[in-house]
Amino acid sequence: MESSNLVIENSTKPDVLEKMYRKDPNAFTKSFKQAWEQNPDSPILSVWYERLNFSEKEKKSSMLENGFIFMGILAIMAGVSTRIIFHFIEQETIAPINLAFGIIPFIAAYFVYKHTPKRSIIYSLIALFLVSGVYLNLLPLDFNNDSIILAYLHFPIFLWVLLGLAYTGNDYLQSSTRLAYIKFNIEYGILYASMAVSGMVLALLTMQLFSFIGLDIGDFYFSNVVLFGAAALAIVGVHLVSMNLKLAKNVTPFIAKIFSPLVLITLLVYLVTVISVGKNPFLDRDFLIAFNGILLGVLAVTIFSITEKEPDGKKSIFDYVNMALIVVALIIDSVALSAIMFRITSYGITPNRLAVLGVNILICANLLWIMISYMRFLQNKSGPIAIQNAVTKYLPLYGIWAVFVIFTFPVIFN
Incomplete structure (x- = not known):
């Protein structure tokens, strides 16, 4: 018996329909179309129709509402900033830890956009990022000094806490919000790692293709494409996790x-x-x-x-x-x-x-x-x-x- 007939036969049994949907959502959706055409007056099927079509409507109409354009602007800014910072790192005028300032402030800006904290929190974040960035670059560029190296090593922890303040916003004192921030980091790490592996495969394939025609683009590709892409991808990953992507959560x-x-x-x-x-x-x-x-x-x-x-x-x-x-x-x-x-x-x-x-x-x-x-x-x-x-x-x-x-x-x- 076809699955469409099963949907029609169980159209008065919500629990059975739910089990069928959870077992194979794609097959259920295809079968449901025929059942809905034959029984448009069924109250239970009407609820299922709205349920199945709501997510599609939301995906098409809410990309702008979910901050897609703002995310794209931040991703481009992060990529450009990271490339500029890397140029000065190559000139050995600033420490490599400055690369964090090419990404983390833009992630914080996205969190502020999404959660809209009080002005006092926004001003505090701006001040802390500015003060820490200036202080970091006032330190002597001495990689033989243990205290300087320790300051560099502890900077990511400090910036991570600042990100937590941007994420939790007005609820930074609540344990549940802090827990959500930790979960966000875990899901983000899994998602970004998956995207990074795909990016590395693409980079290797691209460089290999160019090597077949006698061009070595390794240094140029890393400095101008890989670096930009890694920074921009960091912002994209934050946006995807914020949209409750099921992959990482599951x-x-x-x-x-x-x-x-x-x-x-x-x-x-x-x-x-x-x-x-x-x-x-x-x-x-x-x-x-x-x-x-x-x-x-x-x-x-x-x-x-x-x-x-x-x-x-x-x-x-x-x-x-x-x-x-x-x-x-x-x-x-x-x-x-x-x-x-x-x-x-x-x-x-x-x-x-x-x-x-x-x-x-x-x-x-x-x-x-x-x-x-x-x-x-x-x-x-x-x-x-x-x-x-x-x-x-x-x-x-x-x-x-x-x-x-x-x-x-x-x-x-x-």
């Missing part, structure tokens, strides 16, 4: 569930191997740096998993996996803290050691808060929102630490 929960157990298993195997080979983070500087890198990675995966949990979600095996990840991360952080304190007391304070110490203390306090919230959740003493609050309410502290490093380290350790 993929992220599955990635969270897959990555958490894999990271836990890998980490446990790695720690056992480290103990067996006798590696010592107290004496091996490079190993201590790697240890801290692992800690940051585990924290990121943990936050990723927590943000993808439904506010009214019940306990599952993945919650125990996350709890185990947090415990392992705390063990790693304890070792790293002990090692950096040993190095400070033995060899003295340096910018790098002080920065690592501060980051480890911040992460340790955050992990403890998350662990306590998770324990209460697993004991049915609180809900998932308490765990998410342990993430969202702590985020500004990372921004404050970044500001401290950026604006004080170059002065203290001059």
Whole structure:
């Protein structure tokens, strides 16, 4: 029996029609056309007609309303600005971190356009971007100075917090809005990575085609096309995620569930191997740096998993996996803290050691808060929102630490 007949036969059964639609939306839509032509007076089919056609009407008529033209202007401006900044980087007159100012202010402008915050927030964003940009370029261009390098490394964190202020707008104090910002970053990262891979394939194909006729366009193509495209694509990606693109939203929960157990298993195997080979983070500087890198990675995966949990979600095996990840991360952080304190007391304070110490203390306090919230959740003493609050309410502290490093380290350790 044809699917169109199934739609007609079940035209009085809304639950069956819903199941058919969810199973295969495309087949249902095609079959529905014939059913609608034969039964235009059916109340249930009338509702389905509006439902199926509303999205198409919205797609055709609301591109301008959704800020499509504004997004296009910002994308072009980001591409041009990034290319100009790259020119001065090639001349070695400014630091490479300035490339962030070719993209992030335009993303912030898009957020302000979409969410329309109060004027005080808009003025604060403009002032902070201007002051930080001027300050960054007043720093000596010295890549042998640890305090300068640390300022460069912490600048992306500071700019990310500014983006969060632009995204959350008037609701920057609400945990739910901060959580939405974290989810936005995750979905944006997945979408941009997918588009970037496609762009790289196109770039390689283009350069290969030109090489067949004896032209090497590698340097020109990277400087003028790839760089412009990467910056413009960053704005386009923000627009697509803002339009509630289903691709990233549907993929992220599955990635969270897959990555958490894999990271836990890998980490446990790695720690056992480290103990067996006798590696010592107290004496091996490079190993201590790697240890801290692992800690940051585990924290990121943990936050990723927590943000993808439904506010009214019940306990599952993945919650125990996350709890185990947090415990392992705390063990790693304890070792790293002990090692950096040993190095400070033995060899003295340096910018790098002080920065690592501060980051480890911040992460340790955050992990403890998350662990306590998770324990209460697993004991049915609180809900998932308490765990998410342990993430969202702590985020500004990372921004404050970044500001401290950026604006004080170059002065203290001059």
